[in-house]
Amino acid sequence: MASEVVAFFFDVVDAVKLLKACKGNGEEFINEFMSISKTSHVNSVALLEFCLKGNKKKALVYEFVLNGSLEKYIHNNDPVTNPPLSWERLHRIAKGITRGLKYLHRVCNTRILHFDIKPNNILLDKNFNPKISDFGLAKLCSKTHSIVTMLDARGTIGYIAPEVWNRHFGGASHKSYVYSYGMMILEMMGGKHNNINAEVTSHSSELYFPH
Template sequence: MTNSFKVKIGQGGFGTVYEGKLLTGIPVAVKLLNASKRNDEEFINEVVSISKTSHVNIVTLLGFCLEGSKKALIYEFMANGSLDKFIYKREQEPETITSLTWEDLYQIAIGIARGLEYLHRGCSTKILHFDIKPHNILLDENFCPKISDFGLAKLCPRDESIISISGTRGTMGYLAPEMTNRHFGGISQKSDVYSYGMMLLEMVGGRRNINPKADHTSEIYFPHFAYRRLDVDNDVRPYEVMNAEEDEIAKRMSVVGLWCIQSLPNDRPTMTRVVDMLEGNVNSLEMPPKPLFSSPTRSET
């Protein structure tokens, strides 16, 4: 299928992803997992959770291989790879990466929101993803976004709002406060909403939310910078020439992102509400309260 793992297209702590092709000619991505107990758990988790889904914004698992300690997952092939390489374009080789327009980013944001809404409300079993970040959003040849990597996902009854999990799940920088400190509230689908909000702000900022190389301390933590810019100057990208339509998209995504990263879960919108805010009248969007967390210091960064 992979021609002896000839073409590598991705690498992570979980293992390696290779390009392949089925006998029918359909291109696939084959994720070959490292041998570890944690990967055993994530393999089972991914197969069980993703097999319950069917949505245009959720990546399709075509099959899996299990032979002794060897485990592989076979997905539909996503021609444009993951979203992070487009967001952090300046950190990579710009000439090799297609530029996304603001309309592209806006449609990608809506697609991801619809996918998350489906996991939380439209699926036969509620699925909490717990690792929403740009690296786990894949883009097909038409830049339609699909949520991937369900290794940390948790299935729970539809009527349960607060769930119990052991340890911390997710990636630093996208973790909701309650994931590390239960004083903020219980763990629920609102934890995914927080991660989505942090990702949305990275899409607007075109950079990682925490930037230790920023010239000014206030710009190190982008959510803080974005809030100040919106609140004071009504301009979230002051260094970029934008037309009125692009400016509206950037502001809309910023306001929604800032609502999603409210410190207390109850203050965050549901993903259904997020979709409404992204698609509704921008003039009806209210500025959220200022996030409790201020800019991290350089030493902490």
């Protein structure tokens, strides 16, 4: 019964995130819980409750964010339901995201690296204030270390910084989010998805770094 209630809320308000057992043997759940439980900022989504039952039932209960993700306003297919955002509002959203990132990187006792900044991970409240969400790929690290040790690349194709994807570009650090943030800003200005060519080979930089 409990799982049915959780599923109901997940479908209705998108405030409950269910994590499948196959996702990284629980790594994503631990990453998200450990990261979000350390945060308390107006530009970061708040975790209200969590549920952990064995390896099969994992759920994170977040505050309800009325206007959903930034992505649906950038790639707007229904101007009547989702009126276009003004340049002034987009500017305020961009500034709010930077405040949230600054908090994660400089204010928290343990630095939190999000590693998946993109439009659908930015939620907008009733006043269109942005809230950074989805910390499943986040990494906690000391503020004293400039280079972050990573066993594998993490993030979304089209937003991954070169040094995260390929070590030949240098070491990943807390500054690697700058690339992801920049790609998102370009998307906000252009109103269209990153121009990723799915036909190129998986080893081509063109897939990861769209023109």
